[in-house]
Amino acid sequence: MxxxxxxxxxxxxxxxxxxxxxxxxxxxxxxxxxxxxxxxxxxxxxxxxxxxxxxxxxxxxxxxxxxxxxxxxxxxxxxxxxxxxxxxxxxxxxxxxxxxxxxxxxxxxxxxYVAGSPWHTPTDQLGWAHRLADAAAAIHRVQVGREESPQLHDRSRHAVMAEAAPSDRFRTHPLGDALWHRRRELFEGGTIGAEDQRTLVHNDFHPGNLLWLEEEITAVVDWEEAAYGDPVADIAYCASDMHYLGMDDAAKHFTARYVEQTGRSLDGYEAWMIVALCRPLPDIGRWLPSWQETGRPELSANELRDRYDGLVERVLQATAT
Ligand SMILES: Nc1ncnc2c1ncn2[C@@H]1O[C@H](COP(=O)(O)OP(=O)(O)O)[C@@H](O)[C@H]1O
Ligand SMILES: [Mg+2]
CATH class of the missing domain: 3.30.200.20 (Phosphorylase Kinase; domain 1)
Known part of the structure; x- marks a missing residue:
């Protein structure tokens, strides 16, 4: 970077x-x-x-x-x-x-300035995931009307439907083409992107965008993609990040705690996971420096790629019609 x-x-x-x-x-x-x-x-x-x-x-x-x-x-x-x-x-x-x-x-x-920094190395991973879920729930409690906040217009469906064919970043990954087509089908068929269920959504909600001090969250930062949208998008995206880091149990706990805390269903979770998996393309290795700078210097690009490919295959299967 x-x-x-x-x-x-x-x-x-x-x-x-x-x-x-x-x-x-x-x-x-x-x-x-x-x-x-x-x-x-x-x-x-x-x-x-x-x-x-x-x-x-x-x-x-x-x-x-x-x-x-x-x-x-x-x-x-x-x-x-x-x-x-x-x-x-x-x-x-x-x-x-x-x-x-x-x-x-x-x-x-x-x-x-808010004191704190991203924290990717908790010993108590479930407690960490629990706090992340509560932070997501707090964001999603914020109601936002389209008229009230035109700056927060949701572009996700429009951006996907406006792309006529897979761009280079999809074509250069072996699973990119399948991801691109599945994402389009899911928006087109209305599985995701409908106008109901709208709240404030961060749209880049992952552990690296939260600041922590003494094991507590002090701030959520990096709101440049926030929108009036479907909160499940944040949950799938954050869980995908935990999977890349090898924290599968934390991801499970994160989603369970979120449901318990909000009473929401996670309808569209796998579909939003497809959307999340499109983000690192063409290569999740490009996100490595960010994790290495924030407490995970031991991670390797190949380890991330293996976990990423495994998750893509699982989610493509789960969303097949
Ligand atoms: N308001 C803030 N207070 C303290 N640190 C901050 C603040 N905003 C950003 N930072 C620091 O800068 C880093 C990157 O911020 P972020 O908003 O995630 O930027 P980027 O868009 O480049 O990812 C954070 O991890 C944090 O260390
Ligand atoms: Mg950031």
Whole structure:
């Protein structure tokens, strides 16, 4: 993963000047481990909004390009909504998509810093899965109306149906073609993607996007894909991540605890698992650096590929008509 250069003192001054109280922002360090954005920790010196001593500058680059501004708007809307609903999330301090001048070429948000970091090595895996399930349940309790939050429009069905044929990332994996066709059938047949059962959905809910401190969750981060959608999508996606890490029992416990906690059925779980399995393509190995940076340096790309292929085969079988 390539990251952007740290923000200059001049650009940080421009951001600070757009904050209430005009605090000074000082660069501390860059976070590693993310796959989408460049996140920098900054110290807030002076009259900070809400008296936060530190903040995270989140820039939608270098991979985002033209999609950056829409992602920033979506993420800010989701963070505000999740906070209102009582979910643990960073506070939004500033957005480049507001009315002020744009200090950076790319879209950016300034978020309150939350102490904690991703945790992929629990000894009590079931307790860990239990907390993850409760965090998902809290997100899915947030009701969101389409009119109320047009920024959170769900693009999943539209994006799948707009693709006329498998793209390169599907064609270069031996199981990619089968996944692409199955995903399309499931949306087309209405197994998933219907308009009922809609809540706030994170859409990138996996252990690496939660911050933990002393075995408790302090924040859910990385909301740039959040939408008004089917909550089962988050559950299947998070469980798929646990399977890649070899934590099959944790995945089982996660889903069971979620059902117990919410009373929801997991209709469409396997179908959403197909959608989840499309995400790492063309090669789950490209996600390896993120896990290696966040506590799993021993993982190998081949081990991930074996688990991934095994799961794809199982889920293709389970969803065959
Ligand atoms: N508000 C925050 N407070 C503290 N750390 C954060 C915050 N936002 C991001 N981070 C750090 O940056 C890392 C990557 O953040 P994330 O939002 O997942 O970015 P990406 O989109 O690049 O995956 C997190 O694992 C965490 O260590
Ligand atoms: Mg992330």
């Amino acid at each position: 390539r990251y952007l250069d740290p923000p200059s003192a001049r650009t940080l001054r421009l951001v600070g000047e757009q904050l209430p109280g005009r605090p000074r922002l000082r660069h501390v360090r860059q976070f590693r481990g993310g796959l989408g954005c460049t996140n920098d920790l900054v110290e807030v010196v002076g009259d900070a909004p809400g008296a936060v001593p530190a903040a995270v500058l989140r820039r939608y680059g270098p991979g985002h390009g033209a999609r950056g501004p829409a992602a920033a708007v979506r993420e800010a809307a989701a963070l505000r909504l999740a906070a209102t609903g009582g979910c643990p999330v960073p506070v939004v301090l500033w957005s480049s998509e507001g009315t002020g001048t744009r200090p950076f070429p790319e879209a950016a948000l300034l978020l309150g």
